[in-house]
Each structure stands twice: as structure tokens, then as C-alpha cells.
Amino acid sequence: MFVTDFIEKVARVSKALTTKSPAVPDVHKHAVHNPQRYRGMHEIDYETCIGCDSCNKICPTNAIEMKKLPFKKQNIVPEVNLSVCIFCGLCEDVCPTKPKKSIKLSGGRYDMLTGGWHEDQDSFWVNVDIPEEYIKSRLEAEEADRVKKELAKKKREAQAKAKAEAESKAIL
Ligand code: SF4
Ligand code: SF4
Known part of the structure; x- marks a missing residue:
């Protein structure tokens, strides 16, 4: 019994050490965080956003701040602080632009996975660069x-x- 257990363990360890596939999949090649219900981080379209402020007003966690733009009309656009966002999707639901929502959760993309630590909240924003x-x-x-x-x-x-x-x- 002891010998059999020992042989099995040796076989398992040898297999683990010699296998070519990594223990953790490469998430940039295989979207492991991509189940149907995963809503992903926000995509913001500054060209279609009408600056109505509805997404900001409805956000239950104050995760949205409106960035000022130098235009007379449509002169604000949302940016999202992901460190306080709860991914409820209300901002997307309330956005009135058609046929495409100007703010939407990207639905299964894994961009939120980064290689390192976020040093502070300011490094965890969805910013809009125009x-x-x-x-x-x-x-x-x-x-x-x-x-x-x-x-x-x-x-x-x-x-x-x-x-x-x-x-x-x-x-x-
Ligand atoms: S998903 Fe919810 S919590 Fe996150 S920014 Fe939108 S409304 Fe706010
Ligand atoms: S609800 Fe939509 S259109 Fe209104 S400010 Fe937010 S992103 Fe822009």
C-alpha cells in the first residue's frame, strides 16, 4: 500500500514537472474571465455621448466622474473609477444614445487583468483620452x-x- 502510494505520488509530481502547459492559462490568449455573465470593464464612446449626465446621476457608488470637454455642447463625458464600481450596469441601462450605448460594460473582455499592483485608486480608472x-x-x-x-x-x-x-x- 505504502509503495503504491509512493509510486503514484512520484508519477504525479513527475507529470506536473514535465508537462508543457502552464498551471495558470495565459489570460491574454484564453479569456478565462469570460463567462457569459462577466460584464467586463466600461467602454466609453466620446463621439456619441451627449453629455446628459444620466450615468453619473444613477451610479449607486459614485464611481463616475464627468470629465469636462472644451466644447459648447456635449461638453462632459464620463470616466469610471473601477475601484469603487460594483458593475451593476445601471450606467449602461440608463444611457439614452441609440443604436449604441455611449457607456457600456464590455461584456467579457479581460482588460481589467493587469500585470501588477495598482498603487492607488487613481491608477484604476477608465479614462477618456480624446x-x-x-x-x-x-x-x-x-x-x-x-x-x-x-x-x-x-x-x-x-x-x-x-x-x-x-x-x-x-x-x-
Ligand atoms: S456599473 Fe454601476 S457602479 Fe459601475 S459605474 Fe456603472 S452605475 Fe456605477
Ligand atoms: S448616459 Fe450616456 S450619453 Fe449620457 S453622459 Fe452618460 S455616457 Fe454620455
Whole structure:
């Protein structure tokens, strides 16, 4: 009995030492944290977000902070502190943008696994980094829209003035 146990143990240890597959799978190749119910970290689309603040208001743990953007409209976008987020998904549920939610839990991606420790809460955020070109083009579009509205307003005022003058002449 003793000899059999000993031989079995030796066989198990030898197999463990010589096997080629690692004890822990490479999570970047095999999404082990990818069950159907795993909701993953947030994806935030700054292009479709309308800055309504609903996700921030509904978050039960204050995990969301709205980042200010240099635009006149749609000038805030959410960022998420994953160290206090409870992954309830309410932010995604309440987001009104269609057909795609501007904030959504990525559904099974394993990006939250990192190689090291997070030294503080600030290193565990889903941040939104907007490229300079996008900011420039949005600002240009806003300025073009402002000029267009200004011209339309002047045109309306001129038409109203001309109409009033024509009416006063008709009375005389
Ligand atoms: S998943 Fe829930 S807790 Fe996390 S940011 Fe969204 S609303 Fe807040
Ligand atoms: S609810 Fe959606 S549209 Fe509104 S601020 Fe949040 S991400 Fe943007």
C-alpha cells in the first residue's frame, strides 16, 4: 500500500514537472474571465455621448466622474473609477444614445487583468483620452455652426425690418 502510494505520488509530481502547459492559462490568449455573465470593464464612446449626465446621476457608488470637454455642447463625458464600481450596469441601462450605448460594460473582455499592483485608486480608472484632431474638428464645426446661426438671425432681422417698412409705406 505504502509503495503504491509512493509510486503514484512520484508519477504525479513527475507529470506536473514535465508537462508543457502552464498551471495558470495565459489570460491574454484564453479569456478565462469570460463567462457569459462577466460584464467586463466600461467602454466609453466620446463621439456619441451627449453629455446628459444620466450615468453619473444613477451610479449607486459614485464611481463616475464627468470629465469636462472644451466644447459648447456635449461638453462632459464620463470616466469610471473601477475601484469603487460594483458593475451593476445601471450606467449602461440608463444611457439614452441609440443604436449604441455611449457607456457600456464590455461584456467579457479581460482588460481589467493587469500585470501588477495598482498603487492607488487613481491608477484604476477608465479614462477618456480624446485626440487633438478630434477636439480641433469639433471646435471648428461649432464655430461654423455659430457663424451660420448668426447669419440666419441677421437675415431674419433684415426681412422683418423690410416687411415693417413696406407695411408702414402701405398705410401712408
Ligand atoms: S456599473 Fe454601476 S457602479 Fe459601475 S459605474 Fe456603472 S452605475 Fe456605477
Ligand atoms: S448616459 Fe450616456 S450619453 Fe449620457 S453622459 Fe452618460 S455616457 Fe454620455
